[in-house]
Amino acid sequence: MGEFALLSIIIFFPALGALLLLALRKFVVSDAEGVESEARIAFMTGLFVSAATFFLSLIALAYFQPAQEGFQLVEDFAWFGGQADDAGNIVGGIRYKLGLDGMSLLLVLLTTFLTPLCFLASWGSIKHRVTEYVAAFLFLETLMLGVFCALDMMLFYVFFEAGLIPMFIIIGIWGGAERVYASFKFFLYTLLGSLFMLLAVIAMYLQAGTSDIVELQTVIPQIFAVEDGKFGVQHLLWLAFFASFAVKLPMWPVHTWLPDAHVQAPTAGSVILAGVLLKMGGYGFLRFSLPMFPEASLYFQPMVFAMSVIAIVYASLVAFRQTDMKKLIAYSSVAHMGFVTLGIFSFTETGIQGAIFQMLSHGVISGALFLVVGVIYDRMHTREIAFYGGLVTKMPVYAAVFMLFTMANVGLPGTSGFIGEILTMVGSFQASSWAAAGAALGVIFSAVYMLTLYRRTVFGVMTNEKLDGIKDLTRTEAIVFAPLIIATIVLGVFPALIFDITETSVAPILAAFSGLIG
Amino acid sequence: MNWSEICAAATPEFYLAIVGLIAVLLGAILREKFTGISLKFSAVVLLGAAILSVLNLEGGTAFNGLWETDAYTNIAKAVCYFCTAIALLLAESYLFKEKLIRFEYCLLVIFASLGMGIMLSANDLMTLYLGIETLGLSSYVLAAFNRDSQRSSEAGLKYFVLGSIASGLILYGASLVYGFSGSTNYDLIAEAEMGLGLMFGLVLLVTGLAFKVSAAPLHVWTPDVYEGAPTPVVTFFASAPKLAAMVVFATILFDAFGSAIDQWQDIILIISGASMLIGAFGALRQNNMKRILAYSSIGNMGYALIALAAGEEIGGPALLVYMVIYALSQLGIFGVLLSMRRRGGMVEDISELSGLSTTMPWLAVCMTALIFSVAGIPPLGGFFGKLVVFQAGVEAGLWPIVVIGVVSSVISLGYYLRIIMIMWGGDKLAPFENMSGTVRLAVTGATLLVFPVFTVLIGWMMSLVGGSFSLG
Numbered sequence: 001m002g003e004f005a006l007l008s009i010i011i012f013f014p015a016l017g018a019l020l021l022l023a024l025r026k027f028v029v030s031d032a033e034g035v036e037s038e039a040r041i042a043f044m045t046g047l048f049v050s051a052a053t054f055f056l057s058l059i060a061l062a063y064f065q066p067a068q069e070g071f072q073l074v075e076d077f078a079w080f081g082g083q084a085d086d087a088g089n090i091v092g093g094i095r096y097k098l099g100l101d102g103m104s105l106l107l108v109l110l111t112t113f114l115t116p117l118c119f120l121a122s123w124g125s126i127k128h129r130v131t132e133y134v135a136a137f138l139f140l141e142t143l144m145l146g147v148f149c150a151l152d153m154m155l156f157y158v159f160f161e162a163g164l165i166p167m168f169i170i171i172g173i174w175g176g177a178e179r180v181y182a183s184f185k186f187f188l189y190t191l192l193g194s195l196f197m198l199l200a201v202i203a204m205y206l207q208a209g210t211s212d213i214v215e216l217q218t219v220i221p222q223i224f225a226v227e228d229g230k231f232g233v234q235h236l237l238w239l240a241f242f243a244s245f246a247v248k249l250p251m252w253p254v255h256t257w258l259p260d261a262h263v264q265a266p267t268a269g270s271v272i273l274a275g276v277l278l279k280m281g282g283y284g285f286l287r288f289s290l291p292m293f294p295e296a297s298l299y300f301q302p303m304v305f306a307m308s309v310i311a312i313v314y315a316s317l318v319a320f321r322q323t324d325m326k327k328l329i330a331y332s333s334v335a336h337m338g339f340v341t342l343g344i345f346s347f348t349e350t351g352i353q354g355a356i357f358q359m360l361s362h363g364v365i366s367g368a369l370f371l372v373v374g375v376i377y378d379r380m381h382t383r384e385i386a387f388y389g390g391l392v393t394k395m396p397v398y399a400a401v402f403m404l405f406t407m408a409n410v411g412l413p414g415t416s417g418f419i420g421e422i423l424t425m426v427g428s429f430q431a432s433s434w435a436a437a438g439a440a441l442g443v444i445f446s447a448v449y450m451l452t453l454y455r456r457t458v459f460g461v462m463t464n465e466k467l468d469g470i471k472d473l474t475r476t477e478a479i480v481f482a483p484l485i486i487a488t489i490v491l492g493v494f495p496a497l498i499f500d501i502t503e504t505s506v507a508p509i510l511a512a513f514s515g516l517i518g
Numbered sequence: 519m520n521w522s523e524i525c526a527a528a529t530p531e532f533y534l535a536i537v538g539l540i541a542v543l544l545g546a547i548l549r550e551k552f553t554g555i556s557l558k559f560s561a562v563v564l565l566g567a568a569i570l571s572v573l574n575l576e577g578g579t580a581f582n583g584l585w586e587t588d589a590y591t592n593i594a595k596a597v598c599y600f601c602t603a604i605a606l607l608l609a610e611s612y613l614f615k616e617k618l619i620r621f622e623y624c625l626l627v628i629f630a631s632l633g634m635g636i637m638l639s640a641n642d643l644m645t646l647y648l649g650i651e652t653l654g655l656s657s658y659v660l661a662a663f664n665r666d667s668q669r670s671s672e673a674g675l676k677y678f679v680l681g682s683i684a685s686g687l688i689l690y691g692a693s694l695v696y697g698f699s700g701s702t703n704y705d706l707i708a709e710a711e712m713g714l715g716l717m718f719g720l721v722l723l724v725t726g727l728a729f730k731v732s733a734a735p736l737h738v739w740t741p742d743v744y745e746g747a748p749t750p751v752v753t754f755f756a757s758a759p760k761l762a763a764m765v766v767f768a769t770i771l772f773d774a775f776g777s778a779i780d781q782w783q784d785i786i787l788i789i790s791g792a793s794m795l796i797g798a799f800g801a802l803r804q805n806n807m808k809r810i811l812a813y814s815s816i817g818n819m820g821y822a823l824i825a826l827a828a829g830e831e832i833g834g835p836a837l838l839v840y841m842v843i844y845a846l847s848q849l850g851i852f853g854v855l856l857s858m859r860r861r862g863g864m865v866e867d868i869s870e871l872s873g874l875s876t877t878m879p880w881l882a883v884c885m886t887a888l889i890f891s892v893a894g895i896p897p898l899g900g901f902f903g904k905l906v907v908f909q910a911g912v913e914a915g916l917w918p919i920v921v922i923g924v925v926s927s928v929i930s931l932g933y934y935l936r937i938i939m940i941m942w943g944g945d946k947l948a949p950f951e952n953m954s955g956t957v958r959l960a961v962t963g964a965t966l967l968v969f970p971v972f973t974v975l976i977g978w979m980m981s982l983v984g985g986s987f988s989l990g
Contacts, residue, residue: 080977093977129876154905158896165890168935172943180939187935188928191895195924202905202912 006063007073007098010056010108011145014115017049018138025131039130046119046134050141054112064105069504071099071151071214079155081205092210097151099214101505103286103356104148106498107279110363111148113483114275115141118268120480121371125378126174126266133174137268140166144276148283153201153211156287160244160280161194167269167277175264182257182264189257193247200240204292217291221512226295238296241289249281251304251341252311255334262330263383267374270326274333275367279359282340286352286509290344294512297345304345305428305435311338312442320449325373325383328453329366332409335442336362342439343424347513351427352506357498358420361408361491365417368405368484372398375477376457379470385453390462395472399458401481406454408488410447416491526578527587530570530595531635537563538628545621553621557610560624561603564631568599579641583703586641590838593983594765595638597842601757602631604849604960609750611954612856612864618664618748626663627754630656634762638769643692643702646770650688650730653759654681660754661747673746680739684729691722695774704774712778720775724785727770730763733823734792737816741800744812749864752808753852756815757845764822764841772830779829786827791922793820798929805868807855810933811848814892817930818844821923825907828914835983836910840903842979843891843972847900850888850964854881857953857961868937872944881953882941884965891968893934894927899972906980 021042064072075098082093100108118137126133143166146159164187172183205211208219224234247254258278262270290297312335319331336358343355375398376391377383392399408415411422421443429436462468473481491498524532541560544552552559577587587595606627613619630653637649658681662674696702698719699710710716729736744752771782797817801810822844825837858865875882891900904927911920953961972979 078977080980082977132875158901162896165895169938169942172939180943183939184932184935188931191931192925192928195928198905199908199912199920199924202909206909206913 005075006056006060007075007100007149010053010060010112011098011142011149013053013056013142014049014138014145015142017045018135018142021045021131021138022135039127042130042134043119043123046138047116049138050112050115050119053141053145054116057108057112060100061105061109064100064102064501066102066501066504069507071101074099074151076151079152094154094205094211095152096155097212098149098155099151100149102501102503103283103505106356106360106501107148107276107283108145110279110360111141111144111276113487114271114363114367117367117371117480117483118271120476121271121374122266122268123476125374126268129173133170136166136170137272140170140272144272144280147280151213153205153213153216153288155211156213157194157198157201160284161191161198163277163280164190167273170269171261171265174266174269177264178260179264182260185257186261189247189254193244193254196240197244200237204237213287217508217512220292221294224293226299229295229299231299234293235296235299238289238293238300241284241293242300245281245284245289246307247281248284249278249337249341250334251281251307251337252314252334253307255311255315258334259327259330262333262370263324263326267370267377270330270370270374271367274330274370275363278333278337279363282337282344282355282359285341285344286356290347290509291512294516298347298513298516301345301347301431304341305432308338308342308345309435309438309442311335312342312439313445316442316445316449320445320452323385325385325453325457326370328385328449329369329373332369332446332449333362333366335446336366336409338442339421339424339439342428342435343420346424346427346431347510348427348430349506349510350423351431352509353499353502354420354423354425354427356502356506357416357491357495358424360498361416361420361488364484364487364491365405365408365415368481368488369409371477371480371484372402372405375473376470380466385456387464388457388467389460389464391458391467391470393462394467394470397473397478401473401485402454402458404485404488406450408492410450411443414489414492416488416495418492419495520580523578524580526574526576527580527585528639529574530567530599531632531639533570534563534567534628534632534635537566538625538632541621541625541628545625549621553619556621556624557606557613557619560628561606563628564599564603564606567631567635568596568603571596571599581645583705584642584645585639586704587639590834590983591638591765591769594761594838594841595635597845598634598638598758598762599631601761601845601849602627602634602754605750605754605757605852607956608753608849608853608856608960610956612748612750615859616664616748616864623660623663626656626660630660630754631758634758637766638762640766640769641704641773643695643704643707643774646766647685647689647692649766651685653762654685654730657681657755657759660751661743663751664748667746669746670748673743676739676746677743680729684726684736686726687722687729688726691719691724691726694719694722704770707774708776712781716778717781720778720782721785723770724782724789727763727767728789731760731767731819731822732812732816733789733819734796734816735789737793737796740816741804741809741812744808744815745806745866749808749852749856749866753849753856756811756848756852760815760819760848761841761845764819764826765838768826768830768834768837771826772834776830783827783829786823787916787919790820790823790827791919793817793823794923794926795820795929798926798932801930801933804933807858807866807868807871807937810868810937811851811855814930814934815848817926818892820926821904821907824911824916824919824923827916827919828910832913833907833910835980836906838983839976839979840907843899843903843968847888847891847964847968850884850961850968851892853957853961853964854885854888857881857950857957859951860948861951868940869944870947871937871941873946874941874944876946877949881950881961884961885941886938887965887968888961889934889937893931897969897973899968899976902972902976906976 078090082090150156315334322328343351633652640646658678664670698715801813825833891898894904
C-alpha cells in the first residue's frame with residue numbers, strides 16, 4: 001500500500017472536477033449572462049482541473065524511480081470475491097489495485113498532457129452544451145488514467161469499457177452530420193471485442209483465483225502451459241484478448257470504425273481518440289498478451305506481422321485517395337499503429353522500446369495533425385482537400401506548424417516520428433526481414449500522401465475566393481501548438497529521456513520469452 | 519403445531535395476510551377517506567413486511583414441511599416487499615391524475631405480495647401453487663385495472679387466459695410429479711428415482727414457471743401486457759414478481775430436482791439462449807418504451823437463467839444478486855416512464871424523450887445511468903450482475919450459452935443506445951410536467967444504487983447471499 005494515495009487522486013481528480021462543475025452550474029450561471037458565460041466558466045474549470053491533473057502526474061514522475069524494477073506507487077485494497085486469511089485480511093479475489101511502471105507512467109503523462117490542450121482547442125469551436133462537453137472530457141480522462149494505472153485485470157476491464165460511454169456521448173452530441181451512425185459503430189465494434197476479453201478475464205480469474213496482474217504474469221503461463229506447441233487454451237485466451245485490443249488499436253481488418261469515428265468526432269474528440277484511446281490497445285498487448293501468453297504470442301506472430309504490414313501498406317494507399325483531410329489522417333493513424341504492433345510482436349528490446357516510443361510520438365503528432373485540420377475547419381467548416389490551396393499566402397505561421405507536423409508524421413529525422421519508426425523496423429527486421437521490408441514501403445507511402453496533402457492545401461495558388469478572408473493562427477491556437485511542437489522535437493532529439501524510463505518495464509516482458517526464442 | 523416454529527418461518531406472511539384483511543375492512547367502512555391514504559398505508563405495511571423478513575433472516579420450517587424459509591428466500595422476500603412498497607409510492611401521482619385511484623388497488627398489491635411470500639416459502643408443490651395463484655389472480659385484475667381503457671382490459675384478458683394455461687401446466691406437472699414420486703414435498707421428491715413420468719412432470723413445471731418469468735418461447739404475453747396495463751402496474755410487474763418467480767424457479771429446481779440437473783440443464787439453456795436472442799432482436803424495431811422494456815426484461819431473464827443452469831452451488835448466489843440489482847434498477851427506469859407526462863396525458867413513445875438532457879438534465883443523467891446498467895456496461899451495477907452470472911456460467915463450463923449472452927448483449931445495445939442518443943442528441947421538446955417528489959426520489963435513489971452503491975458493495979452482496987447457503 002502506498003504511503004499516500006497519489007494515483008487515486010490523479011485518477012479521480014478530473015471526475016470530481018466534472019461532478020462539481022455539473023452540480024454548481026445552476027448557481028454559477030445567471031440567466032442574464034446566458035450561454036457565453038456558461039461556456040467560459042466551463043472551459044476555465046476544465047482547463048484548471050486538467051492542468052492540475054497534469055501537475056499531479058508530474059509529481060508522480062518526480063516520485064518515480066526509473067532504475068527500480070516492478071511497480072511503484074502501488075495502492076491495494078480488496079474489492080470482491082477474495083477469501084479472508086487467518087489474520088482477517090482479504091487475499092486474492094478482485095482488487096482495487098493501482099500502480100505504475102515506466103510504460104504506464106508515460107502513457108499517464110501523455111493523457112494528462114493532451115487533455116488541457118483539448119480544452120484550449122475547443123474553446124470557441126464548441127458553442128452548445130459546453131458544461132456537458134467539459135464534464136464528458138473530464139470523466140473520459142479519469143477512465144483513461146484508470147486504464148493505465150490499473151493493476152487488477154477486472155479493474156482494468158471496468159475502466160477500459162467504461163471509457164466507451166463518454167466517448168460515445170462526445171461523438172454522438174458534438175459530432176458531425178453522420179454522428180449517430182459513427183458513434184453506434186464505435187460503441188458496438190469496441191464492445192463486441194471487449195466482451196470476448198471479459199470472458200477470457202473470467203476464465204483466467206476462476207483458474208488463478210486472483211486477478212492481480214502482477215501475480216497473473218507469473219501464474220498464467222504455468223496454468224495454461226502449452227504442450228508441444230499444440231493449439232490449446234492459451235491460444236484461445238490470446239485470441240480473446242486480441243479481439244479486444246485489435247479493435248481498439250485498430251488493426252486491419254477491424255479498423256473501419258476509426259475513419260468514421262474520427263471524421264464525425266469534434267476536433268478535441270479526435271485528438272483524444274487518436275492520442276490516447278488507440279494506445280490502450282498497444283498497452284494491452286504489452287501488459288497482457290505478451291507476458292501472460294508468451295507461447296501463443298509467438299505462435300500468432302506471423303499472423304500479426306501480416307496484419308500489421310497489410311495495415312501499413314493498405315491504409316497508406318487508402319489514405320492517398322482520401323478527399324477529406326480528417327479521414328486521411330485517420331488512415332495514416334491506422335498505418336502508424338501497424339508499426340506499433342510490428343514492434344511489439346518482434347519480441348526484441350529494440351522493437352518494444354520502439355513501439356512504446358511510437359505510441360507516445362504518434363499520440364503527440366496525430367493529435368497535433370487533427371488540431372491542424374481543426375484550425376481551418378473552424379474557419380471554413382469544410383475538410384475537403386480540394387476546397388483549400390495556397391494557404392501559405394494568408395497563413396504563414398499556420399503553414400510552418402503544418403509543415404513541422406507533416407514532416408514528423410512522415411518520420412523526418414530530428415522529429416519523434418523518426419525514432420519510433422526506425423526502432424520498430426529494426427526490431428521487426430530481427431524477427432522477419434520481409435515484414436520490415438513491407439513496413440519500409442509504408443514509410444515511403446506516408447511521405448507520398450502527407451506531402452500531397454500539404455502541397456494541395458498549403459502551396460499553390462489560392463483559387464478559391466472564399467479563402468480570401470482567412471486569418472492566421474490566433475493566440476490561443478498558437479498556445480495549443482507550442483507544447484506539441486516542443487514535445488515532438490525534444491523527443492526526436494533526446495529519445496533517451498523515454499528509454500531510460502521504459503527500460504525496466506520492457507525487461508520483464510522480454511523475460512517471459514527468454515526460453516522461447518534463441 | 520408449534521407456534522414458535524411457525525413464527526420463525528412465516529411471520530411476514532401472517533402479518534401481511536392479517537393487515538390485508540384489516541385493509542379490506544377499512545376500505546369497506548371508511549370508503550373515500552381510506553382511499554386517499556390507502557397507497558401510503560400499504561406501502562408502510564409492505565416496508566414492515568420487508569423488515570420482518572430481514573429480522574427473521576434465518577427462517578425455519580413449519581406446517582409439517584409445507585413451508586420452509588431460509589436466508590436465501592428471506593433476502594429475496596425482503597427485496598420483493600421493498601420493491602412493491604416503492605412501486606406503490608410511485609403509483610400515487612399517476613393514479614390520482616388519471617382518476618384511477620380506488621382502494622382496491624392497494625389491496626390487490628398486498629395480496630399479490632402475500633402470494634409472492636407464499637411461493638417463495640414453498641417447500642411443497644401445493645404451497646407453491648397456492649402462492650402462484652394468489653399472485654396471478656391479483657395480477658390479472660391489476661393489469662385490467664383501468665377498466666374503461668380498451669387496451670388495459672385487453673392486457674388483463676390476455677394475461678389471464680395465458681396465465682391460466684401456465685397455471686394449468688404447473689398443476690398438471692405437479693400431479694404427475696406426485697403420481698410418480700409419491701409426494702408433493704420437495705425433500706421427498708428429491709429422494710425419488712428419476713423416471714420418464716417424473717421427467718414429464720418436471721418439464722411441465724418448467725414450462726409453467728418459464729411463463730411466469732416471461733422467458734422465451736413463453737414470452738409473447740409480456741410486450742402486450744406491458745404496453746396495455748397502466749404504467750404503475752407494470753412498474754410493479756417488472757420488479758418484484760419477476761424476482762420472486764425467478765427465485766421460486768431456482769428453489770424448486772435446486773431443492774426438488776437438484777440431483778436431476780443433467781435432465782433440466784439443457785432445457786434451461788435453450789430457454790435462456792432463446793430469451794436472450796429474442797430480447798435482443800425483438801426490441802430493435804420497437805418505438806414504444808414499454809414494449810422495449812418488455813423485450814429488455816425477456817432478455818434479462820435469459821441472463822438470469824444462465825445462473826440457474828449453472829446449478830445450486832455455483833449459480834444460486836449469482837442468480838439472486840443479478841435479480842436484486844435488476845429489480846431495483848427497473849424501479850428507477852419505470853420511475854422515469856411515470857414522469858413522462860405532458861398536457862393531455864401520459865406519453866410512451868421513444869421519440870418523446872427527445873432532447874430530455876436539455877429540458878430535464880438530471881432525469882436524463884439518471885435514465886442514462888439506469889439504461890447503461892441494464893445493458894451491463896461497467897462501472898454501473900448491472901455490469902456486476904452480468905459479471906457474476908457469466909462467471910457462474912464459465913465456472914460450470916457452459917461456454918456456448920455464455921458466448922450467446924455476449925453476442926446478444928452487443929445486439930441489445932442497439933436499442934439501449936438508441937434511447938440514450940434520442941435523449942442526448944434529439945431536438946428539444948417541451949419539458950414533461952413536474953414530477954412528484956416520490957418519483958424524483960425513487961429515480962435518484964435507483965441511480966445512486968446502480969452507481970456507486972452496487973459497484974462498491976458487490977463483494978458484500980455476494981458474500982451475504984453466498985453465506986446464506988451455508989445458513990440454509
